[in-house]
Amino acid sequence: MSECVLHQAAEMPARDLLDRLRRLETSLVSDVFGRWAGAAGISPIAGLPSGQVVVGPAFTVRTRPGDNLVVHKALDIARPGEILVVAAGGQRDRAILGGLMGQYAASRGIAALVVDGAVRDRSALDKSAPPVFAAGVSHLGPYKDGPGDLRCRVSLGGVAVADGDLVIGDEDGIATIPRSRAEEIIAAAEAKRLAEEAESEAISTGSWDRSWIDASLTIREVPAAR
Numbered sequence: 001m002s003e004c005v006l007h008q009a010a011e012m013p014a015r016d017l018l019d020r021l022r023r024l025e026t027s028l029v030s031d032v033f034g035r036w037a038g039a040a041g042i043s044p045i046a047g048l049p050s051g052q053v054v055v056g057p058a059f060t061v062r063t064r065p066g067d068n069l070v071v072h073k074a075l076d077i078a079r080p081g082e083i084l085v086v087a088a089g090g091q092r093d094r095a096i097l098g099g100l101m102g103q104y105a106a107s108r109g110i111a112a113l114v115v116d117g118a119v120r121d122r123s124a125l126d127k128s129a130p131p132v133f134a135a136g137v138s139h140l141g142p143y144k145d146g147p148g149d150l151r152c153r154v155s156l157g158g159v160a161v162a163d164g165d166l167v168i169g170d171e172d173g174i175a176t177i178p179r180s181r182a183e184e185i186i187a188a189a190e191a192k193r194l195a196e197e198a199e200s201e202a203i204s205t206g207s208w209d210r211s212w213i214d215a216s217l218t219i220r221e222v223p224a225a226r
């Protein structure tokens, strides 16, 4: 028997907040959040159609690296719409979950699977799992002995994540937002999106301001050799 501490679940976020977050991108969120919102080294591995953005509140899981006993428990008790955020020590030599667990996660309405560790069965995940983000892929399978904790604070690629924090995932990876700052960060990312749209428009009309580059650089030109 292995002990597991299950902390209390955070309240589900307002649908309107998630809808606004879904219209953004991970890069916008991390830009307005000091560029540290992203869990480094965690990339989309399977199940994410091009251009799709996935959002939801984190169901945090801390597990012994290479062991998925508590991850199985989390799949059984997660609420539809939650994103499983599994801190597995960033170890990439042993998978934490695979195709069967991915298919089960989809059947339970879990919005995405994020693993700071490895996964396996990539094509099965592609076929029947929600979007999967992970630090790597390994065919070596997980142990099932525990221990681990559920709905606790975790470190995901060096970023602290609490249960119920908002998660956004897309082709660039994932970013997380502390729940208490969600409104403020989403509003700032929306403003950044508008500013980037204006820059894109300026590129297409040939009027993109490049003056800041020379203002920030001192160039010394070396004369060509004769």
Ligand SMILES: O=C([O-])CC(=O)C(=O)O
Pocket (backbone or CB within 6 Å): 068, 096, 097, 098, 099, 100, 101, 102, 120, 121, 141, 142
């Ligand atoms: O064996 C496991 O626990 C993980 C796995 O491959 C699957 O979920 O298909």
Ligand SMILES: [Mg+2]
Pocket (backbone or CB within 6 Å): 098, 099, 100, 121
């Ligand atoms: Mg498998």
